[in-house]
Amino acid sequence: MRAMLRTAAVQSLVRDLRFMSYFALFLIGATRITPELTPLVVIWLSAWTLNICLAALNLPICRVLIPVIFGATLIALWQMACTIFAIPAVILPAPSQIWTAFTGNLPLLWGDFVQTILKGALTGWLIGAALAVLTAIAIDRSPFLQRGLLPIGNFVAALPIVGIAPILVMWFGFDWQSKAAVVVVMVFFPILVNMVAGLAATDALARDQIATWGASYPQALFKLRLPAAMPFLFNGLKITTTLALIGAIVAEFFGSPTRGMGFRISTAVGQLNMALVWAEILVAALAGTAFYGIVALIEKRVTFWHPSQRQ
């Protein structure tokens, strides 16, 4: 009778605890062999138990708390492992060292950020997106071009396009223009494929309706089909934010002025200054998340009517 009254949450709590106890046995066995591991195991097990209990509570705040605890635990373990095992900074710097490198080099990192992200990635992304949207609208009127371009677009979207970086660096020089060109090519096809799908997304009923009102092609485009294509367009835009950063950074490995994130990473690796490399990675991670977040925010404002945006 009692077993039947258990709720699903309690069941999953018991299951998680049971699984963790097996895991804990294994970890405690490991501390018998290497005693230095003991503080790490203690922290890991207590944080995990805390998370299991929080997950069983099922409060709204737990959705924020649990990942934060998990991330903080990982960073704490990283820091402790670096000090306890005296890992050389050349192989893996501790989070505290990375933070020192980050705060100590802010002007340098800001210059690299402007060069790579704002000039290279953002310019290229805007140009590429504009070109893709215009091309999609142009080929939308011709089913022949659509049938010809879409298979090629899908094919190209799966290729290692980043390989054209050396060619474009040769053509456009070492400065940010060549990085922007790489980004344009990288983001063009994913956005194009999404936008063409979006322009085809209106149903026949809505098209008939707007035709009965005697709407011209531009009117139908701006009042019906472009708004309907927005969720698809933003899907493509969100996918390509990461691609834009990757393209801009990787293109700098093939030649760059003496600033930029790719340049800094490759020279700092050469000087074995790993803390600075990780600080650049931190900048790239922050920039990537912020870039994605801003696009997602704009999407929320533009496609407020779409079912996926409803509260």
Add this chain to the structure above:
Amino acid sequence: MSRALPVLTVLSVIVLVWYGAAIGLNAPWARDQAARAGEVLSTRQLVERTMMQDRPVLPAPHQVAKGLWDGINGQKITSKRSLVWHGWITLSATLAGFAIGSLAGILLAVGIVHSRVVDLSVMPWAVASQTVPILAIAPMVIVVFASAGVTGLLPKAMISAWLSFFPVLVGMVKGLRMPDAMQMDLMRSWNASRAQVFWRLRLPSAMPYLFASLKVAVGAALVGTIVGELPAGATAGLGARLLSGSYYGQTIQIWAALFAAAALAAALVAIIAGVERMVLRRMGLAR
């Protein structure tokens, strides 16, 4: 068949534009050479000379095709100038990384679907990590492994494993969650154990999602390997071929390596699509 004609038309337009661009971009060099030799070029001669330079700004399609043919067939496949040899170096690291990454992604997805606490802890980070340009750490991974004495296939495979891990994880979690409440209730009413629910309901319904994400992951793994071959003075692989081509201005070599990489990516995706069709047909899901 209705697609063949439009695709061929677009392809031939691309080739024509390419020839036009090759003439335009290579003409200054040809004119310059002719002026130094004191010749005056007719238009016909000019066009001919833009087609046969050693280091053109943009090689014409037939030059790239010749470079590709020479790279594949021109010498023994064990030669260091053979694209087959470089391609194999890249392919082996890609496949190793792809296997490790997708296996880890599938296993973690199973954990996420079965445990609430793993889901709440890991999933937000997995989604957030998609927005981070992970490829930027590729050179560092290579150098770190090299300083620990590990070189060759393994460091590159780690990068491609890392890149193929997240698409598989996200797609597989979505797929394993596909069965709706009604199907789960039906399994419950049959008193199915969790293992039975997994093997007979969750896993089969995840298959289409698994294959879709595997196709993305294999492309990402190949890009990861190629970028992993770029930085630390690597001498083997398609990425190293790109880098040395860009150092020495050997444009034909770059384009040939690029097309070899594209063919490799297309072949890998096609193989997975073939397996997908076979598996889905066996399961009665293909239409």
